[in-house]
Structure formats: structure tokens, C-alpha cells
Amino acid sequence: MPRLTLNGLTKAYGKLTVVDRVDLTLEEGEFVSLLGPSGCGKTTTLRMIAGFVDPTAGSISVDGQVLSAPGAVVPPERRGMSMIFQSYAIWPNMTVEENVAFGLKLRKLSSAEVKQRVGEILEVVQLNALAHRYPAELSGGQQQRVALARAIVVKPSVLLLDEPLSNLDANLREEMRFEIRRLHDEFRITTVYVTHDQGEAMATSDRIAVMNAGRIEQVDAPHLLYTRPRTRFVAGFVGRTNLLEARVEGGEILLGGVSLGSAARAGAADGTAGDVLVSLRPQAMSVLTTAPVQDDALVLPATVRERTYLGEAWDYVVELGSNGLRLRAAAPPLEAHEIGTSVWLRIDPRQVAVVA
Amino acid sequence: MSATTLPGAARPSRLRLFEPITLLWVVLIAALLVLVAAPLLKMFVISFEMQDTGEFTFQNYLTAYGRDRYLQAVKNSLMLGALSAAISVVIAVPMAWAVSRTDMPGKGFTWAIVLAAFIMPPYLGAIGWILLAGPNAGWINVVWRGLTGATDPLVNIYTFFGMAFVIALHSFPLVFIFVKSALDLISSEMEDAANILGGGTWVTMRKVTLPLVWPSILGGFILIFLETIALFGTPAIIGIPARINVVTTQLWQFFEDPVRVEVASAFAMPLLLITIGLIGVQKLLLSRKGYVSQTGKGGERREVKLGPWRWVLFGWCLLVALLSVVKPLMVLLQASFAKAWGRGFSLDNLTLRNYEFLLFQHDMAPNAVWNTVWFSAASATIAVVLALLVAYIVVRRLMRFADALAFLAMAPFVIPGIVMAIGFYAAYAGPPLSLYGSALLIILAFAARFLPIAYASSQAAIRAVHPEMEEAARILGSGRLHAIRKVTAPLLKTSLLGGWLVVFIVASRELSAAIFLVGPRTRTMSVLLYDLTEQGNFEVVSAFGGILLVITMVIVGIGMKLVGRDFMLRRGE
Ligand SMILES: Nc1ncnc2c1ncn2[C@@H]1O[C@H](COP(=O)(O)OP(=O)(O)O)[C@@H](O)[C@H]1O
Ligand SMILES: [Mg+2]
Numbered sequence: 001m002p003r004l005t006l007n008g009l010t011k012a013y014g015k016l017t018v019v020d021r022v023d024l025t026l027e028e029g030e031f032v033s034l035l036g037p038s039g040c041g042k043t044t045t046l047r048m049i050a051g052f053v054d055p056t057a058g059s060i061s062v063d064g065q066v067l068s069a070p071g072a073v074v075p076p077e078r079r080g081m082s083m084i085f086q087s088y089a090i091w092p093n094m095t096v097e098e099n100v101a102f103g104l105k106l107r108k109l110s111s112a113e114v115k116q117r118v119g120e121i122l123e124v125v126q127l128n129a130l131a132h133r134y135p136a137e138l139s140g141g142q143q144q145r146v147a148l149a150r151a152i153v154v155k156p157s158v159l160l161l162d163e164p165l166s167n168l169d170a171n172l173r174e175e176m177r178f179e180i181r182r183l184h185d186e187f188r189i190t191t192v193y194v195t196h197d198q199g200e201a202m203a204t205s206d207r208i209a210v211m212n213a214g215r216i217e218q219v220d221a222p223h224l225l226y227t228r229p230r231t232r233f234v235a236g237f238v239g240r241t242n243l244l245e246a247r248v249e250g251g252e253i254l255l256g257g258v259s260l261g262s263a264a265r266a267g268a269a270d271g272t273a274g275d276v277l278v279s280l281r282p283q284a285m286s287v288l289t290t291a292p293v294q295d296d297a298l299v300l301p302a303t304v305r306e307r308t309y310l311g312e313a314w315d316y317v318v319e320l321g322s323n324g325l326r327l328r329a330a331a332p333p334l335e336a337h338e339i340g341t342s343v344w345l346r347i348d349p350r351q352v353a354v355v356a
Numbered sequence: 357m358s359a360t361t362l363p364g365a366a367r368p369s370r371l372r373l374f375e376p377i378t379l380l381w382v383v384l385i386a387a388l389l390v391l392v393a394a395p396l397l398k399m400f401v402i403s404f405e406m407q408d409t410g411e412f413t414f415q416n417y418l419t420a421y422g423r424d425r426y427l428q429a430v431k432n433s434l435m436l437g438a439l440s441a442a443i444s445v446v447i448a449v450p451m452a453w454a455v456s457r458t459d460m461p462g463k464g465f466t467w468a469i470v471l472a473a474f475i476m477p478p479y480l481g482a483i484g485w486i487l488l489a490g491p492n493a494g495w496i497n498v499v500w501r502g503l504t505g506a507t508d509p510l511v512n513i514y515t516f517f518g519m520a521f522v523i524a525l526h527s528f529p530l531v532f533i534f535v536k537s538a539l540d541l542i543s544s545e546m547e548d549a550a551n552i553l554g555g556g557t558w559v560t561m562r563k564v565t566l567p568l569v570w571p572s573i574l575g576g577f578i579l580i581f582l583e584t585i586a587l588f589g590t591p592a593i594i595g596i597p598a599r600i601n602v603v604t605t606q607l608w609q610f611f612e613d614p615v616r617v618e619v620a621s622a623f624a625m626p627l628l629l630i631t632i633g634l635i636g637v638q639k640l641l642l643s644r645k646g647y648v649s650q651t652g653k654g655g656e657r658r659e660v661k662l663g664p665w666r667w668v669l670f671g672w673c674l675l676v677a678l679l680s681v682v683k684p685l686m687v688l689l690q691a692s693f694a695k696a697w698g699r700g701f702s703l704d705n706l707t708l709r710n711y712e713f714l715l716f717q718h719d720m721a722p723n724a725v726w727n728t729v730w731f732s733a734a735s736a737t738i739a740v741v742l743a744l745l746v747a748y749i750v751v752r753r754l755m756r757f758a759d760a761l762a763f764l765a766m767a768p769f770v771i772p773g774i775v776m777a778i779g780f781y782a783a784y785a786g787p788p789l790s791l792y793g794s795a796l797l798i799i800l801a802f803a804a805r806f807l808p809i810a811y812a813s814s815q816a817a818i819r820a821v822h823p824e825m826e827e828a829a830r831i832l833g834s835g836r837l838h839a840i841r842k843v844t845a846p847l848l849k850t851s852l853l854g855g856w857l858v859v860f861i862v863a864s865r866e867l868s869a870a871i872f873l874v875g876p877r878t879r880t881m882s883v884l885l886y887d888l889t890e891q892g893n894f895e896v897v898s899a900f901g902g903i904l905l906v907i908t909m910v911i912v913g914i915g916m917k918l919v920g921r922d923f924m925l926r927r928g929e
Contacts, residue, residue, distance in 0.1 A: 050831055076830045077838075089828035093846040102842075103832035154832060 001064050003028040003190040004049070004158050008058035011044050019044050020214035021058065026158075029188040031181075032219075033201035036211030037237065042194040045211075046160050049192060050083050051076035062157055082151035083160040086167065088143045090135040096122070096146050097131040103154040121153040124186070125179075141172045148180070152187055159191045165200060177203040198238050202226075210234045226281075228267070228353050235279035235355045242280045242327045243355070248272045253352060255298070256323055263296045264349035277356040282330040284351035287316055287337060288344040298347040302327075304337045318345055381755050384746055388764035391742075391804040395779030396771065402782050403621035419616075420623035429606040430626065436520055436591070436602060437581040443524035444580045445573060447676055448531035454669040456539035457565070459659040462670050469677040474529035475908060476681065477865035477882065478522075479589030480901045483889060484684025485522045486594070487691055487898075489513040493698050495687060514598035523590050525680040527583060531576035538572035539565070544658040571641045578638040582631050586772030588868035589882075593889050603627055604774050604868065611872060617782055624775045635770045692898035710899035720879055725903065728864050728881040731795065735802035736810075736859035740852060742803070743810035744818075751818045762811075769808035776805050777872040785873070793875020801869050806859045813855030814848075821847045854919035861911055865904065 004026040011019040019041040026032050034042045047053040049060055051067065051074055060068040067074045082103070091099055097118055104114045122128040125145040135143055144164065151159055164180070165173045181204045184191060195201050201208045202222040209219040212233045218225065229235035232243060247254040253264045255278070260267075267278070292299060305326065306317035314331040321342075329345065337343055406413050420426060454460040455467070488495050491509040500510040512518060542565060549564075588604045595605055603623070610620040662669065691697035692710055699705045714721040746765045750758045768776060780801040785792035821844055829839035867882040874883050881904050888897045915923045 050827075052827060052830075075835070076827070077833045077835050079831070080833075081831055083828070083831045085824040085828060087822050087824045089822060089824035091825060091828070091843055091847075093843075102829065102834075106833035150828075150832070160831075 002026060003030070003063060004192070005061045006045075006049070006058070007061070009045065009048060009055055009060060010057040011041070011048060011053060012056045017056075018214050019048070019055075022211075022214075022216050024209055024216060024219065026190050026192065028190055031184050031191045031193065031204060031206045033193045033195060033205040033208045034211055035195060035198060035201040035208050035238075038196055040211045041214040042196075042211055043162055046083075046162050046192060046194050049158065050081060050160055051079050080154075080157045081160060082154055082156035082158075084147045084151050084162065084164045086163045088147045088164075088167075090138075090143050090146050090150075092135050095132050095134055096127060096138070099135070099146055100150045100153055103150065107154065117153055121149045124152075124183070125149045140168050141176065144168065144176060145179075148183060152183060152189065155187075156189060159189045161191065161193045163195055164193075165195075165197075173200075180204055208238075210237060212237070227351055229279050229355055230353075232277060232279075232355045235353070240282060240328065242282070244278050244280055244325070244327075246276050246278045246354070248274065248276050248354060253278060253349075253354065255347075255352075256320075256325075258298060260298055260347075260349040260352055261296055264352050266350070267352045268354040272354055276354045279353045279355045280327070280347065281351055282315070282328045284348045285327065285329040286346040286348075287314075287318065287329050287331045287335060288346055289337070289341075291344050292346055296349060298349060300345045300347070302343055302345040304339050304341050304343060307337070307339060309333075318343065320345070377749070377754050380745065381749065381757075381761070384742070384749070384761055385764075387742060388746075388761065391800060391807065392764050392767050395776065395783045395804070398783035399621045399624070399775070399779040402618050403625060405618055407616070407618050416618045416622040419619050425601060426606060426623065429601040429603050432516075432600060433585045433603040433627075436516070436523070437584040439517070439520035440523040440527060440584040441577045441580040443521060444528040444531050445577055447524060448528040448576070449535055449573060450669060451528075451673055451676065452532045452535035452539060453561070453565070454666075454673065456536045457660050458662050458666060458669065460662065460666045460669045460673075462673065465677070466673045469673065469681055470529045470532050473526055473676075473680040475861070475912060476526060476684075477589070477867075477901075477904065477908075478526040478587065479593055479867060479882070479885065479889075480688065480905070481526050481680070481684050482522050482590040482593045483894070483897055483901060484688045485513050485518070485525075487687040487697060487894060488683060489518065498698075513594060516598075516600055519590060519594045519598070519600065520584075522594065523584055523587065524580075525676075527580040528676075528680075530579050530583075531573065534572040534576035534579075535569050538569040542568055575638050575642050578634050578641075582634055582772070585627060585630070586774055586868065588774055588871065589886065592886065607774060607778065608871070617778065620778055621782060624772075624778055627772050628770075628775050631772055631775075632770045688898045688901055690898075691895050692902045694895055697895055697898070710895045711903070714896060714899055714903065720884055721900065723877070724879045724881045724884040725907075727795070727878060728904075729907070731799050731802060731878075731880060732860045732863040734799045735806065735863050736856045738799065738803040739807050739810035739859050740814065740856045743807060743814040743855070744848075744852065747811060747814040747818050751815060752823060762815075765811040766808050768804055768806075771805075773805050773866065773869040774872070777801060777869040780804075780869075781872050792873075793878055795878050798870060798873050798878055798880070801873055802863045802866060805866070805869050806862055809862065810855050810859050813851060813858070817848045817851035817855070818844075820851070850919055854915060854923040857911055857915040857919065857923065861908055861915075864908060864911070 002025045004024075006022050006024040009019060009022040009024075010017065022045060024032070034045060036042055044053060048055050048068060054073050055068050055070055057070055059066050062079070066072075067079055091102075094102070100118045100121060101114050104117060109117075118131075119128065122131055125148055127142065127145050127149065130138065130142065135146065138146065147164070161180075165176050168176060177200055180193075184204070193201070193204060205222060207219055207221055208225055210217045210225065210233070217231045218229065218234045220228070225234065225238050229238060229241075235241045235243065244255060248268050250273075251265055251268065251270075252262075253260045253268055253276075268276070287302075287304070301321040302318040303321065304316055305319050308315040311333075313333065314335060314337075316329045316331060316337070317326055318329055319326050327345070331337075403416050404412055404414070406415065451466060451470070455463050460466075486494070489497065489511040491497060491512045491514065494509070494511070494513065496511055497509040500506065513522065585603060588608065591600070591602045591605050592608065594600075595602060603626075607620050607623060610616045610623065687697070690701060693707060694705050695707050695709070696705065716722075743765060746761045749755055750762045755761075771779075780797060781792070784797055784800075791797040825843050825847065826836075826839045829843045830836065834842060865882055866880075867886060870880050870883050871886065874880060879887075881900065885897060885900050885904065888900060
């Protein structure tokens, strides 16, 4: 039985539907991110799972028991969940230790057990030296750790995180991603993680649910989301891409009338046919000065039109000789080409995905 | 991992038809209607009724505006308001600029003076100035005659200007606070920009700094104008002997036997309308001045170097200190310990008899002290509790029509205290409730009058506590009330205490609302002080004023210790 199930979950404020028929299932111990642009309904979905917002339609179940349905909602305090808030919401009137012990005391544990478990979890997040400090004396990263400890120590059925890293500076954010994943590997708590940062979602999650305008567009493992985006939105939101018109005939993808061959077959779902849109990642192309030996790849003549050096790679805009189409392609730092030079563009057919 | 379960299983709770929060909302609306809406409505209604029969009539308005003397009172009020406000601006703007922008010495001292002038009840200042500038026995005139041999007095407090001046000496802190907070937002770079283009310090001040704070000056001016036209104490203490009639003293006369509350209601209407109108204008002024906030806090701020001029400015602050606080307090203190205040400072004139008389022999004074303390405490408690609940619902958007609550809670801000008192008199003094002279009536009137102060501080306090603080407690297993008790309440404690103390202080000195509502057993210190003034025994009056000041200072001291030094003068309170 799945740990958490969202079934046709919908929230409308008046005429405005902000979460629209969301279906999502999390197995026990799974880490799933809700990824999407600001305003797409991630927080609302999370707050419905927590019980702070009542659904307009649909339901939420944990271990098969319905916790939310229209007009019948278990209040947050009886769900046995934990949540980490964007503002951390560390209580400034309590010490680190008191913050962490709060949920345990509500569970009527003996004070010896409370003390022991608080000590253990503070050890895990490396805060035992600061147990008696007040939050005002802690750095942003340390406060974040307190929030994590406070949420994990109660062994929640589901852990919810709402953009927990967005208030940290860039370096710390990087570090905390791994910290969050490390804690997940240690405790295996079923987790829903809300973020608008794809890097965060990729680094932490088992699966990512990409949301747009209240709907889930695709749920997949991070690498599949990147290589096999199913919708135009996902292709554009997760990484950068070129969207090209193409045709599917007999399971083969034809780009500008040229077949990408059998290697590209996996990019099109079974039964697709007719005019489609394909996503072609800049990383799926190489820019070459000499024509390569023939292999599976598609090679087309092109001209360099623009270039930007990004440090880790070149970002080229090349124009195809055949139809004047402009594509964005990436190349390693040493592969410098002047603007205006003629080049060969090699396209890896395995990385072409039909999105619509 | 062992499962940890919460007490009380996860069973869906059906949405109840009548949520507790809905019930609370209904209770709050009812309370606010009783406190705010009903008195005003009743006053409006009876202004169109015949005294005995209750028939519809315009007669009250004809009576109220049918005599030259009454119309003159309206004119006098408007002129007095404008003059006091103008004098306040003259006093306060240089002080605010000096404290905010320059290297003037003694800034802490200036702050202390502003605070002291603000805390001192205006009628005490007025009594002090009678002792200082009464035409015959006033200290200044006695000294003047002694020095020059002149027979005419140098100054006379019993004049229109004298009255405006005394009022301004206790109103200027409002302008000071307004203008200083606007000046604090202007970065030095804006002034530098003018300097680079060739403007000297004075030109820059006139052309750049002053225009930027102009809306705040005007805002402060309007507020003092409104406070002055609603003021009762000073016009009664100085104006009545000087035969200068203003709206508030005229209203008081309508309450002399036979009480003509219908006519008073009609006569109070313009006061209400002017206040509502001008508060609207003031809001507009202060919100339209987006350009002040645009200048940003980010810019660097440097003090303007004034050279010798800084001593001139300091001298100005010193002069204001002398006139508004030091001298009036000195003469009040002297009189309170004197057998006869006119005999001056000498040992054989010293006595404790005035205090002794008040505290142990006077048949009403001890009772009045007690009344003042407990009325103020009760009304502050009611106002803060009510305001807190309303602010919680409004800020957290728990109800769809929450804004109606906020509107009612803030409405008394545009109702002059004296109008409020007449409304309470009209609505609750007579049958069926017959609350006239009861403690309850006064406490409710005070609570209503100062509800906006309590609301403003509660709202600010709740805004400062992120809702996620409470939600974090709830998701870990605490119910709404438990979360409020464990998390929200401790975080609000200090600011609520600040709001409570401010209401206590302003209630403990309130005169204009009290004087219409007190009965023989419910006199407050302010009312008794006014009665004693009418009897003309200034030694006893001063001693009583001293007692009131000691009480106020104790409360202010507690506030400064527990809440912070600036708790009285925070902007918006
Ligand atoms: N209480 C509310 N009333 C009306 N609209 C709301 C409310 N809460 C959220 N919204 C709207 O719902 C949309 C989704 O909000 P949210 O879930 O916070 O998005 P995200 O977390 O993805 O940025 C936004 O357009 C927001 O304005
Ligand atoms: Mg959000």
C-alpha cells in the first residue's frame, strides 16, 4: 500500500483553480519533489497535504486512510506529519533543545526518552554544542538544521518541505541539498519537497513531479525528466532546449524530412504519428569543424551565428544550411569557433524526445 | 524505526456549521457595535428628536446654531486649532531637523523633553502656566514688576494667544515625531546632490529637505488642529475665566441643568464631520507622499555640520524645555509644597499639608485616585483583549468579513473624545440601561475611545509574528489554542504590554470623555482636578497634579523597563 496518495486533488479560490486534479502516489520512504515556476500551486498542494488548506475536490490518503476530502479534513495536529517552512519558523522564545523537544512532548513521551532522542538528533545535525542557545544567536544554516531536527525527531509519517533553502546564500544552499539527501538516506522518511529550483530537485529526489498552472505535467526520475521530457513545458522548464517541428511516421522521427533512424525510436511514445514537436538539448549536439565519420548520428552543415562563453562551456547559436533554422548548441571550452565559420552539427538521435 | 503516534487518532472531523471562529466573530461584532456604532448612531438620531416626546424635529439644530454666542464658539475653536497647530510646527520642526540631521549637542536631552511634554497632561501644563503668567500674581509678571517697576503685566495667559500657546507646548511632540521619522528616511546623498550643484546648507534645506518632509509637517498640523478643537481641559481652565468660548466648553454648558443632550448632539456634529474629513485628507497626504519612502533607507546618512549654529539650535531646544516642562513643573511643585504659592520659595512657606489633606482628609480625592487606577486598568484590558482578537482574525484572514471588524475597531480614531462621551451619554446614561454615573459606563467609554491605540499596536504585533510560527506548532501536534498559548502569546507579550501601558496612561489623564459621564462616586483624578481648579485653591490642585504625575511616571518607568525606551513615542501609536 502506498504511503501517500493524492487523488484528483483540486483547490479553487472562487473561479480561480490553483491546483487542478493532481494525482500523485508516494511509496513508503520515497522522496518526491514538486517542481514548478512560482505561482503554479506547489505550496497550496503541500499545505493541503499538511491539512492547512481544505481541498475543493479530490482526496488525500495516508496508508489508505483518507485524511482530506471536501468537507472532511483531519486537522494538521492529528496527521502525524512534519513540515519545514520557508521561514524556518523556529520559535525564538525557546532554545534549540526546547524547539526540538516540542513535538516529542506532545506525544507524551517520558522526559528521559525526550532527552535521549533530542540528544541523538542534535548529534545527527551537528548541533549538540548549541543545544542551549536561542535561535537569534544562530546562523541561517544552523536555524535550518534546527528546523530539520525538529521535523525529523518525531518520526513523521510524511515530511513536507516548502522551499526550505530559498533563504540561504548560494554556497550554503548547495551544501544543504546534500545534507537533506543524507538525512533522507539515513531515516528514509517519506518526503514531499517543494521547490522552483531544478538543481535542488535533481540533487535530492527519487522522482520529480513537474507542475505547471496547477497541473502535474510529468512525474519521472530526474535523468528521465531531462532526457525524455513528455511535454513542451517540461522540456523548456527542466534545462534548456531547442523545440523543433518534426514528423513521426511508422515509429521513426523525421527532422526536416530526414529520418533520425532507429536509435531515436525510444524518443517517441508508441502510437505517436503525424506532426509533432521534438525537444533537442544543446548537450545532444556537437559543433565540429570537419565532417565526422558516418555513424548513427545525423550530421548537418551549419554556420556559427552567435557565441557566448559561459566558463563551463560554449553556448553557440548555429544556423542550419538547409533551411536557415537556428539552434542552440553546447560545446566544451576548447572547441572555440569564430562567428561566421562553417561547421558540422552532429545530433545524437538517442537524445531527441517528442514532446507534443 | 519505531512509530510514534499522536494522542487522538486521525479521524476526519466533519465541517461544523458553526465554527468556533464564526461564533467569536459574532461576539466581537456585537461588542464593537455596543462600543462604537451604537453611541454614535444614538447621538445622530436624538439630534433630530424633541427632548420629551421624541418627535422628529430640526429644532435642536436651530437652537444650536441660532445664537451668535454659539457660532462664535465654532469660530473660536477653528482659530484656536489653527493657531495651536501653527505654533507647534514652529516649535517642533527645527527640533526634529536638529535631532535627525545635524550635529547638535544634547539630542538625548531633547528626546527626553519631547517625551516629558507628551506625557504631561495638558491641563497640568495649563495650571502651571496660570501660576507663571496669571496677570496679577503670575511669577513672570511679579518678577517683571519687581525689576522694572511697571504696573502692567508683561504676559497674560488669559488671552486667546496664551491659550493657544499653552496647548501647543503639549502638542508639539506629535509634529516632532512625524517630521523626524520623515527626515530619518532621507539619505544624505539627496542633500549632497544639491550641494554639488552649488546649494549651500540653508538653500539645500529650504529647497530639498523641507519639501520632502512637507506632507509630514502638514499631517502633524492637521492632527494637532483636530486634537485642539476636541480639547476640553485647557479651554475650560483658561478659556472660561477669560470669557473665550469654544465648541467643547459650549458643549459642557449644554450639559448644565437642564441637560440638553439633543442640542449638544446637534452642536457636536460639525466637530465630528470636520474630524472625519481632515483625517481623510491627512491619510491622503501621507500615502501620496510615496516619494519619501522612495528615497529609501539604504542611502548613507551623515550629520550636517552646523558650526556655531548648533548652539543656537540647542538653545532653542533648551527654551522649549524651559517653557513646556521645566518651568511649569517647577511652579507646580513649589505650589504643592507651599502654604501660599504667592509667597515664593522660603522655608517657612514649606508644608506637606496639601498632600496630607488630599490623601487623608479630602472626602473624594483618595477615591478618585483609586477610580483612576482601576478604570484605566480595566479599560486598557478590555481594549487590548478586544483589539487583539480582532487583529488576530483580520491579520490572519480567518473570516471573510474580517475587515468590517477592523473598520469598527479603528473608527473611534476619527471621533473626538468629547463626541464619544456625548454618544455614550445619549445611548446608555438614561433608561433602559440607566448607567449614568456608573463605573461601567466610564470604563466602556474609555475602552472604546482608546480602542484604536490598542488595535494599532496589536495589529503590528501580530503582523510581526509569522503565521508559520503557529503552523509549525500545529503540524507537530498542537491544537490551535495550544499553539497560540505556547508560541504566539509568548511572542506577543512584550508588544501587548506596551499597548496596554499606553492605553493606561492616556486613560488615566483623560478628561473630556470623563467629565460628561462621571457621577458623585465615580470621579476620576482628572475630573476632580478640574473641580479643584474651579475652586481656585492652587496649592491643593498642584499637589493633586503631583500625585497624578507620580502615578504616570511609575507606569512610564515600568513601560520603559519592560518594553523599551521609546514605547510611548512609536510612530502610529
Ligand atoms: N488564499 C488564497 N486566495 C486566493 N488565491 C490564492 C490563495 N493562496 C494562493 N493563491 C493563489 O494560488 C496560486 C498558487 O499559489 P502557490 O500554491 O503559493 O504557488 P507556488 O507555491 O507554486 O508559488 C497563486 O496564483 C496564488 O496567488
Ligand atoms: Mg510557494
